[in-house]
Amino acid sequence: MHVHRVSAFFAFLFALSTPRAAAQTTFDDVHPVFRKYCADCHSTQGNGAFDIANGDIHAAYADSQLPSYFASGQTKGFASLLRIQNGDMPLGAGCTGNPVLDAGNPPCLGAVEQARIQAWIQDGQRPPRPTTGTPYCFGDGSGTLCPCGNTGASDGGCANTVSFSGAKLVAAGAASLAADTLVLRGTRMPNSSALYFQGTTALAGGLGAVFGDGLRCAGGSVQRLGTQTNAAGASQFPEGLDPSISVRGAVTVPATRTYQVWYRNAAAFCQPETFNLTNGVSLTWTP
């Protein structure tokens, strides 16, 4: 008992003197890279028998863990880095650095993007962060009705031109001010621009108010977090070098905040406005 206490004490001292390890890379860190560069052939097409750029992060991750035929004994996620480095993938891309030879070919990954995939592999190819927070304000008719009868599903906003279910927002990771790993994931959108924003209240008691082709759910004091470009119908905030959500949203003390995505949907559909929105997500920041 005594010995145990002494060793526990030293373990405590050791913990105090050891710097906190950097947050480990998860699939959330590399999914945007795969969506950006591989979606033309690996989002739902099944080339190479996997869809690592699927807009649904869970489906994409599952496929990244299938056994590779290119690198036997390895995952397809691991083989992805090899085939990027050897110039095979993205297939037909112009990676020579010679603008004459590369003209008209799809773009190649930069060194920073390759390093992100490398870090994910070194950290053990960790899965997407677990979801957190409470989604609310769906376009399924349970709250305010969608403006044109464009009712969506019970997990998204009002229907849009690419999804009868409507665009979906989830939050994942830790909404912790000391160790913020929160990520907002929007899916089921057209490949247009998507503005991620934060509010301080849930509009109309959480039922939402008609806005464009959808419902506005997050209100009060509104902060823009960032505008992303959807690929494979999806985007996320933050990604790459984006600041964390607590920094961009100026959340400095534990508090409840609401989140939503406003996205462009230019095709004629419902209202004259050419935009729609996801459902909202409400969550409480911890110290």
Ligand code: HEC
């Ligand atoms: C223009 C279409 C195209 C693009 C873009 C593309 N691929 Fe592929 N990919 C293919 C095809 C076709 C195959 C199957 C033939 C082969 O293996 O060469 C394939 C196969 C693969 C395989 C082999 C799977 C295995 O079991 O080892 C990997 C890994 C891969 N691609 C990774 C990627 C990654 C990562 C990207 C994006 C950076 C990408 N590809 C972009 C067309 C593409």
